[in-house]
Amino acid sequence: MKILFFIHSLGGGGAERVASILLNHFCEKHDTYVAILTQKDESYPIDSRVKVIDNIVKCKIKGAHRILKYRNIYRTIKEVNPDIILSFLVEMNGDTIITNLLTRKKIIVSERNSTQHNKTFKKVICRKLLYPFADKVVYVSQEECSKSKIKNKTYIYNPKNFDSFNDYKQRSKTIIAIGSQHKWHQKGFDLLINAWAKIESHHPDWKLEILGRICKSPIKSQIEKLGIAKRVEFLGSSTDVASVLKQKSIYVLSSRYEGFPNSLLEAMSQGCACIAFNCYTGPKEIITDGVSGILVEDGNVADLSEKMNLLINDYELREKLSSGAVKESHRFDRNTIFSQWDELIESIVNNNI
DSSP: OEEEEEEEEESSSHHHHHHHHHHHHHTTTSEEEEEEEEEEEESSOOOTTSEEEEOOOOOOOHHHHHHHHHHHHHHHHHHHOOSEEEEESHHHHHHHHHHHHHHOOEEEEEOOSOTTSOOOHHHHHIIIIIGGGSSEEEESSHHHHHHOOOSSEEEOOOOOOSOOOOOOTTOEEEEEEEOOGGGHHHHTHHHHHHHHHHHGGGOTTOEEEEESOOOOOTHHHHHHHHTOGGGEEEEEOOSOHHHHHTTEEEEEEOOSBOSSOHHHHHHHHTTOEEEEEOOBSSHHHHOOBTTTBEEEOTTOHHHHHHHHHHHHHOHHHHHHHHHHHHHHHGGGOHHHHHHHHHHHHHHHHTTOO
16 A cells, blocks of 8 residues: 655654654555655654655745645655545645645545644634545544534544653652743743742752753743742753653643643653643543543642642652553553554545545
């Protein structure tokens, strides 16, 4: 079978990471291609058996750029002649569906973030008018899927990225959060800082760390105004997130919204005791409250602060949640998720859906 995958880039990001994992799986059994439309930088390893196609349009004239983009997509589909097309992210999905109206190939498109918080006019039109032309639209959470009004839909969770690490001994007295600073508002880092500021003076041997790309944001000035600059550390990006996580005691997801919070699953798989806002969408489908983590009322800073304080003061509870988190993460093992993708692709290619 020939599989053709469209995505803007394979640079850093949750969707790009999942795309790379799926590509490396598909190429084990299928002739697999990936067409890149904006940049060829690869943040995640791609198997040499995956054929990477450069579809980057260098023309910057707006109208001409769009025409050339559609031309490149069309040429790629005709040249590869795939049995099925996959596309990730809403704008790429729309462009691929439009072009595929001419080529009439089987096509699966996937939403990778919250559609309720990602509502530009163009994206809303794409979802309403173009998604019905796909053979299947794949969401990353059951809640997101259930709210979609289109009929040709399903959901498949993201796969676990790391092998499990079930050892809670010798961890640093550290609370860690993950996310690029340019996404500070979505990731709720301002809420996390406020929650930490309420309790940090009671725990001088603990610190808060934020792992992710450092860039200009209002977070640093917020920290300075609160007088806690010495109690918060920005780690920057890391190529070995698993090694970082397995050293930390507590992970906090303070997001205002998510699609599927990959970093939460990563932290659980590495045995962190996890706290998460019960935001839209993902956390309540990953965490069993009180067993594999703690769910906090969405956006409730006081409650978040209280739960952070609770875990800091209770080693036995942290150890219990750590063990529960590792066990829970097995639901998202790669082979389980791969099987769901394989079954979906085969059923569409074989006209069983």
